[in-house]
Amino acid sequence: MTSCAPGICSGDIDRQLASGSFRLAFPPALERAFERETADERTRMFVICGSLAIILYDITLITDYLVLSDRFTEMVVARLGIFTPALILMMVAASRFRHVHVRESLAASGGILAVSLPMTIQIFSQSSDRLIYQYGSLLVIMFSSIIQRLRFAYAALSLTVMITIQLVTTALAGIFTPETFVTNAVFFVIGGILLLLAAYFLERSERRSFLFNLRSRLLHDQLMQIARIDALTGLYNRRHLEESADALWHRAAAAPQVVTAILLDVDRFKAFNDAYGHTEGDACLRRISTIVAEAAQGRSGLAFRYGGEEMLVLLPGWDPHEARALAEDIRRALRAAAIPHPALGPERIVTASFGVAGVVAPDAPLSALIEAADTALYAAKRAGRDCIWPPSGAAVVDEAPRLAAAAV
Structure with missing residues (x-):
């Protein structure tokens, strides 16, 4: 016997689980149910992660003062005057417009903005310590991929953009020899690939957990319905x-x-x-x-x-x-x-x-x-x-x- 919900049957869920598909997408009815089930929690997590990101991002003004002292004023404006209010507006927008594309686009944009601001400013710094400054970008990239857990498609796009910004700005800053630049680029590209794999498996795990939970609820509803139905007549008991x-x-x-x-x-x-x-x-x-x-x-x-x-x-x-x-x-x-x-x-x-x-x-x-x-x-x-x-x-x-x- 198959237990059915609007547009979804337990048989559909079983076929999806048994398919072993590597695609991070369900058939339309299941995909809509997945987004409905996860929208509130993901929006809440975006707000929590965004608030945490603002605190951590602004705390790094300490490193700006120590490493990029000649551009400290610009960094204060970038962190407190641009990034912080921008991310607050993004969190408000995500809370009001609870659509997957809006939420994930805003979350991805926050990470891109977090990398682009300091890396652009460091191009114009004359500090001899700016070589180590680039690794702050890696923390942002890891935060976006693992903590914020962007949907895979948005994680892939944001990672690509953030690593591109990282490599372009370091090249313009002229802090590497050609050999060390290639080494650094390989390091960031491989790191990006590993983080992208992590984002993929995190979303895959989330989707499979959703399928198991949904199947359990449908089977529970089926048993409850059977308990309410007279077996002979099909009327309620x-x-x-x-x-x-x-x-x-x-x-x-x-x-x-x-x-x-x-x-x-x-x-x-x-x-x-x-x-x-x-x-x-x-x-x-x-x-x-x-x-x-x-x-x-x-x-x-x-x-x-x-x-x-x-x-x-x-x-x-x-x-x-x-x-x-x-x-x-x-x-x-x-x-x-x-x-x-x-x-x-x-x-x-x-x-x-x-x-x-x-x-x-x-x-x-x-x-x-x-x-x-x-x-x-x-x-x-x-x-x-x-x-x-x-x-x-x-x-x-x-x-x-x-x-x-x-x-x-």
């Missing part, structure tokens, strides 16, 4: 009736409303079972339950197998007279199905009797509603079966619980 009623009555505590129930019982079903056996009896109940379920779902109602051949339709907020009209629709649909019941005689068909009742929740409990509907059902049986009780125009809502409460 008594357990789910109690759960639904608890939730409904809890909401009604803040806003009282009429809750109506239709309780139906298949007429002379024992005679049908005795004549044709339980296999045919089960098939008969399944056909009837399909009629009831379709009628209930079309009107936002909940259909339950209440017991044996009894079925219940719960209609929150319904006018009881409208509920009676729905019961009439079900009765007519059952007659139109013309399920033969030869045990009662030639040309006889399966019919049902209906009891309709309503109470005001939360003043009256579910048990009072069921009792009232059951009383009405047996009145329909006594009235000749294949009918609905109360008759059209009669009062259906039991106001007694509300009146009693008011009297107290």
